[in-house]
Amino acid sequence: MPPSLYEQAKQFIEQYYSELGLPEEEKQLRLSEVQADIDATGTYEPTTSELTYGAKVAWRNSNRCIGRLFWEKLHVNDARHLDKEEDIAEALLHHINEATNGGKIRSTITVFSEGVRIWNHQLLRYAGYVNEDGSVTGDPHSVEMTAQCLNLGWQSQRTAFDILPLVIQVNDGAPALFLIPESIILRVPLQHSAYPAFDDLGIEWYAVPIISDMALDIGGLLYRAAPFNGWYMETEIGARNLADEDRYNLLPMMGEIMQLNMTHESSLWRDKALVELNVAVLESFRKHGVTLVDHHTAAKQFKRFEMNEQKACRHMTGDWTWLIPPVSPATTHIFHQPYDNTMHSPNYLYQQAPYKVD
Numbered sequence: 001m002p003p004s005l006y007e008q009a010k011q012f013i014e015q016y017y018s019e020l021g022l023p024e025e026e027k028q029l030r031l032s033e034v035q036a037d038i039d040a041t042g043t044y045e046p047t048t049s050e051l052t053y054g055a056k057v058a059w060r061n062s063n064r065c066i067g068r069l070f071w072e073k074l075h076v077n078d079a080r081h082l083d084k085e086e087d088i089a090e091a092l093l094h095h096i097n098e099a100t101n102g103g104k105i106r107s108t109i110t111v112f113s114e115g116v117r118i119w120n121h122q123l124l125r126y127a128g129y130v131n132e133d134g135s136v137t138g139d140p141h142s143v144e145m146t147a148q149c150l151n152l153g154w155q156s157q158r159t160a161f162d163i164l165p166l167v168i169q170v171n172d173g174a175p176a177l178f179l180i181p182e183s184i185i186l187r188v189p190l191q192h193s194a195y196p197a198f199d200d201l202g203i204e205w206y207a208v209p210i211i212s213d214m215a216l217d218i219g220g221l222l223y224r225a226a227p228f229n230g231w232y233m234e235t236e237i238g239a240r241n242l243a244d245e246d247r248y249n250l251l252p253m254m255g256e257i258m259q260l261n262m263t264h265e266s267s268l269w270r271d272k273a274l275v276e277l278n279v280a281v282l283e284s285f286r287k288h289g290v291t292l293v294d295h296h297t298a299a300k301q302f303k304r305f306e307m308n309e310q311k312a313c314r315h316m317t318g319d320w321t322w323l324i325p326p327v328s329p330a331t332t333h334i335f336h337q338p339y340d341n342t343m344h345s346p347n348y349l350y351q352q353a354p355y356k357v358d
């Protein structure tokens, strides 16, 4: 039998009181209150302080994340009182603004009530359009979401870097569409000091990755709309978003600009192009004063996280297949050791997109 809601709540509340070193009497009082609420209403409500702690620990428990050293520095916005689409949209714009912070990115999460859904994969994401010849303009990752937005009446520019509108749904009602004002979107034009021809391609990436399609699992409750962000590691953009063949697929273009010998794989032109694409991302973010970490520094920070967890006598978990960076993985310590991929709660979970009905 799966654990009851009370059992899950109890486990979370006990962890909260013990990690924060709060008095036993208070814990007992809180547990009886939670028990009574569940008996009377079928559910309970974590306090803002419990929610704040839970959101941070959910980050600490995110096995795939290399950036967890900073888990305690998450800014938590409790937006569980909002139930109107307009107010939710305003809170999301506020999140984008506060997290962007003029380029000095702040890790932030905004938690909405359980009936709220956000259709977007990330609050900021480029649209993708399938052309008649089957090619895609924009980000192929967004093709389905883009079609949904167009279907809901979105008027788009059809460029390779259109930011999708926000789609918000409350209690299974009709989805509502909101445009994100261009003034709050920080875009970083990409350039490369050694290859001026690259600057003219008009390639860019947005500054802040704000994941908005994962559910925050806390004490048996599931907050399905809880967008959160950190800052980018350069490989996410340079080695995946812009390089993957089923994404922007820019390695051949980079190879041409660098005049590499692309007739033989053994020239390692892909590897050379990949590294320079990553250099372009690092240089451009730095030039525009936007927070970004390179994969070597991120791995060192992760090492410190591992040591902190050990000092705190907590058993650290991780997913090796995600923790290793996609560029030169064996140059980091992560590559050379195993990780235990057990999932602990609180955590951030995948969930089915609301627009996908099976």
Ligand code: ARG
Pocket (backbone or CB within 6 Å): 067, 209, 211, 229, 230, 231, 232, 233, 236, 237, 241
């Ligand atoms: N890999 C995703 C992307 O490229 C973002 C995932 C979250 N990344 C982060 N640094 N917090 O958009």
